[in-house]
Amino acid sequence: MQHKNTEIKVIISDLDGTLLNSNHQISSYTKSVFQALHKQNYLIVVATGRHHLDAMAIVKELGFPVYLVTSNGARIHAPDQELLYAINMKSESIASVLALDIDPEITTVLFRENVWQTSKTNTKLNSFQKEMTYPPQVVAFDSLDDYSAIKLFFTHDDHQKLVDLKEQILIQHPDEFSHAFSLPICLEFMDKSVDKSVAIAKILALEGHTFEEAISFGDGFNDEKMLFATGKALVMGNAPESLKNKLAHLEVILTNNEDGVATYLSNKLIN
Structure with a gap:
C-alpha cells in the first residue's frame, strides 16, 4: 500500500539487523536522520527482541x-521509561521445555527481569551488548526453583539445529507459546499472546494513531506481523531470503x- 508522505505519522523500527549496523551500533548518520524526524513530530517506536535494560542503553544514543x-x-515502556505493559512466561511451562533433551551445543538463555541466565558463556551473544547494562549469569538450569521469565532464547550457528529444536518443543507444547x-x-519463545504487532497496537491506541499511518522496518521473522500490519513496510536488504520471499509484496531496501x-x-519523509 503506497501512501503520500503526509499520511505517515508513526515510524517503527526493529534494532538488530535494521537500525543497528553489524557492530550493533546506531551510526551517526542514522542518529541525525532520526533527530530530524523527531523534530518534525513523527511518533517513533523501537520494537526489538532485546531485553528492555539492554535496549534502553541503545536507544539513549538517539538523543531523544x-x-x-x-x-x-x-514489555512496553513509554518515552519517560514508565512500564506500560508486561507479561511473563510461566515457570512450569519453561521448566517442561528445559526438561527436554536439548542439544548441549545450543546455548539456552532465560531473560529474567534484571539478569539473563545462560547455560554457557557465549562470546558472540555477549558482543551484542556494547555496555553490560543487562549482565549475563551462567547457571545450571536444573538447580533453579523458579523459571518464570520474560523470554526463553536459544542460539546456535547451525540454523537447522534450532529448527529441529523448535519442532521438538512445538510437539510437546503446540499451543502454549509464540x-x-x-x-x-536465534530462536525465541514467549507467552503466546506476545508479538511486536500486538504491543505496537497498544501504543497506537494510546497515541490516537492507526497502523495505516505507520511505516515499519525489519529484517527478521519476529518482525513479520508488524511488517504485515503497517500501511507501509520495508524489508532490509540483509534479511534472510526466506523472509523476503514470504513478504514478496514488500520493497527491499539497503542493508543495515x-x-x-x-x-x-531521509529520501521519503524529511522536508
Missing part, C-alpha cells in the same frame, strides 16, 4: 525519548550496514 517495545512485545527466529541463529532505514526515511 522513544516508545520501546522489547522482548518481542512482552515463537520466532529474530535471526537465523548501508544505513538502509535512515536513507529511506
